[in-house]
Amino acid sequence: MFIELNYRSGKAAYLQIAEQVKYAAASGSLLPGDSLPGIRPLAERLEVNRNTVAKAYSELEKEGIVEIITGIGCIISKSNSPLKKSVRNKLLEEAVDAALVQAHHLQASEDEFLDIVRKRMKTFSKRDLRAKSDSKK
Amino acid sequence: MKSNDTAIEIKGLIRGYAKTDAVQGLSLNVAPGQCYGFFGRNGAGKTTTIKCLLNLLRPHEGSVRLFGMDPKRDDVSIKSRLSYVPDHVPVYPWMTIQQYFEFLASFRKHWNTELENQLIDQFGLDHARKVDQLSRGERVQVALIGALCPEPELLILDEPTSGLDPVIRREFIRTIIGTYQDADPENRTVFVSTHLISEFEGLIDEFTIIDHGKEILTANTEVARSRYRRLRSRFKTEPPKIENEAIAKTSVEGRELDLTVIDKADEVKALINQHQPLEIKEESLTLEDIFLINAGKQGGQNVIKN
Secondary structure, three states: OOOOOOOOOOOOHHHHHHHHHHHHHHHOOOOOOOEOOOHHHHHHHHOOOHHHHHHHHHHHHHOOOEEEEOOOEEEEOOOOHHHHHHHHHHHHHHHHHHHHHHHHHOOOOHHHHHHHHHHHHHHHHHHHHHHHHHHHO | OOOOOOOEEEEEEEEEEOOEEEEEEEEEEEOOOOEEEEEOOOOOOHHHHHHHHOOOOOOOEEEEEEOOEOOOOOHHHHHOOEEEEOOOOOOOOOOEHHHHHHHHHOOOOOOOHHHHHHHHHHOOOOOOOEHHHOOHHHHHHHHHHHHHOOOOOEEEEEOOOOOOOHHHHHHHHHHHHHHHHHHOOOOOEEEEEEOOHHHHOOOOOEEEEEEOOEEEEEEEHHHHHHHEEEEEEEOOOOOOOOOOOOEEEEEEEOOEEEEEEEOOHHHHHHHHHOOOOOEEEEEEOOHHHHHHHHOOOOOOOOOOOO
């Protein structure tokens, strides 16, 4: 797990941890059944109050993203399908919001913005194709 | 003896030396299980306050309570529940580490020898070494082991990491989080006095900034970080003059404007936007930034009180 905290982000530390786990679960880098690091080792590594990690984990449990099993630890839920789509959308919305704010500051119009989005999507799909054809060689 | 509402309660503390007041009316509360930061520059009154907590000094005015008890009247029962790591670790040069711990343990009802051995190994120390042959960092490590083995409810740290190398510093902080706090998170309280704030950024639940013996700011860490914002904007030409009571600091560099804003970031952002900036970025202040904004104000009012 590559959790990193940024104290300048304006987001509470426990939320940063919870969101990064959600992101990893939604994007497939954490799979159902995978276990999260224990509260103590993660707190030590991040140099945060252990209560911060505990709060993040209980938040994730409340949302059904992880299951906390006594004696085993914190496991990514097998049934995390309901969250997946909504979490994915929420994460995406946040990223788009940030881009929209930037577009506003740069005084880009809606059309200009959407144009850029389409262009970038094409660029990525080209790269994707190239990567696939490379891997076939 | 159990379940006090506060681990530390300081009310209107005044304590001076000769003609100067080192602490001029300080109040704060530390709840059990909290990690409380006590921030101030050198000479701000931190150590004087701690000495009042430890019954090494008596308050001239106001009161100090630990677990609801008076440090003088209940000296023995308070001391059995806390440990103190001072900035300069007193050692008895003729003692070995082993003898030093035996000496410390003789004052304690409880001493976790298993923990002692585990930490000795973890820090790469050796019981047979003479205490006066230890480096500054190793002395702090020995003091930390000595403070943790009685498994106290309250750990008071006075400038614990100043003068330590980064490796020992990190190990120190991780030991506080893991070995100390994690063992009984509801009841293990840390009160840390320091000016090296960034090292404790992730640990501190709540803090007080003290300057010239006066409380400048007391706040919950997350609340403080969300209220103190930095707005950085860039313009086509010279930045406009933005005025608002919420702006704590303004600096201009070329076409860039850097504002520190308390509470009303959105309002100030709207003011900036009226001048059509090329770019505007918002971030939170770190605890150290918040300290820098507040220390040196010399007894200003509390900006955030909760």
